[in-house]
Amino acid sequence: MDQTSLLWLFVSSLLFCTTNQASLTVSPSRSQMFKGEFVSLSCEEDDSSAGWKLRRNTTRDTRKECEDGWGIPAGSSCNISYMLPWDSGVYWCESREGATSNRINITVTGKIRLWS
Ligand SMILES: *[C@@H]1O[C@H](CO)[C@@H](O)[C@H](O)[C@H]1NC(C)=O
Ligand SMILES: *[C@@H]1O[C@H](CO)[C@@H](O)[C@H](O)[C@H]1NC(C)=O
Numbered sequence: 001m002d003q004t005s006l007l008w009l010f011v012s013s014l015l016f017c018t019t020n021q022a023s024l025t026v027s028p029s030r031s032q033m034f035k036g037e038f039v040s041l042s043c044e045e046d047d048s049s050a051g052w053k054l055r056r057n058t059t060r061d062t063r064k065e066c067e068d069g070w071g072i073p074a075g076s077s078c079n080i081s082y083m084l085p086w087d088s089g090v091y092w093c094e095s096r097e098g099a100t101s102n103r104i105n106i107t108v109t110g111k112i113r114l115w116s
């Protein structure tokens with residue numbers, strides 16, 4: 001390989017790394033949730049072809065994907081229609097290649113929210 005192709009390899013690997021990112025957003029945007037709440041989790045990604053999926057660790061699940069039963073998946077998003085205390089845990093987005101987003105800790109209290 002000559003110097004030009006080495007440089008090209010370097011630049012393209014940099015480009016690959018910087019575009020292969022996602023950030024997790026949660027709505028409502030707080031880490032304290034209430035039992036019964038509707039929560040929407042979304043991977044804001046630069047490259048949807050990377051196959052970003054929501055995963056979580058809770059006391060019951062390890063690295064479990066949204067479509068494996070804890071939420072309603074839609075592409076790189078996931079909704080939980082009724083939060084329960086055992087949905088407490090750490091949530092993140094992971095691409096097919098294993099790249100990860102920021103992590104968000106969510107805690108669900110057992111009390112139903114009585115105000116809105
Ligand atoms: C999820 O749990 C696995 C197994 O305990 C651990 O290896 C991994 O680091 C955890 N992920 C996060 C984001 O905490
Ligand atoms: C998840 O919730 C968001 C916000 O309410 C909505 O726009 C989206 O269509 C929902 N997706 C699914 C798969 O239900």
Ligand SMILES: *[C@@H]1O[C@H](CO)[C@@H](O)[C@H](O)[C@H]1NC(C)=O
Nearest residue numbers: 031089090091103104105106
């Ligand atoms: C999230 O939870 C993990 C495990 O319980 C903890 O180690 C970490 O400090 C928490 N992070 C934040 C930002 O609260």
